[in-house]
Amino acid sequence: MNKIGVFYGSTTGTTEDVARQIAEKLNVPSGHIYDVSKITEDLIREYDVLVLGTSTWGVGELQDDWYDGVKILKQCDLSHKYVALFGCGDSDSYCDTFCDGIGILYEELKDTNCKFCGTTDTTGYTFDSSIAVVNGKFIGLPIDEVNEDSKTAERISKWVEQVKLEIS
Known part of the structure; x- marks a missing residue:
């Protein structure tokens, strides 16, 4: 069975809350959920599956703690690891950069061979543009706790089941 670690960058607590919901659905114990500011190469080596979550800030920027986190991830051998991305955004106020943080993580990690x-x-989401859309689909799970919080639990459940199938 694949060992899963959940890493999140959260400024207001929303992404942390979503990370914990995802971890619960994946049966990941709380001791394997980390604030990305605590990430190390040794920690990354422990896991077969990395679930990485970020919020999107400003006009499509990565959550601050991820800038150092990405540098550490890029130093690691990710060639035998699965990476599942999720992120929080506001599809109403920031419809042109909705969940761009997911797209930034993807761009930073796509050459690591993970x-x-x-x-x-993208069906069921209302937004104008997102760099998290790759080949017509979001490259991870976008969550909008500001405008669509009633859809969060269902979206997480559906996504987690898909991830479980893909990593088995």
């Missing part, structure tokens, strides 16, 4: 899993169909 295997991405957990793409999400």
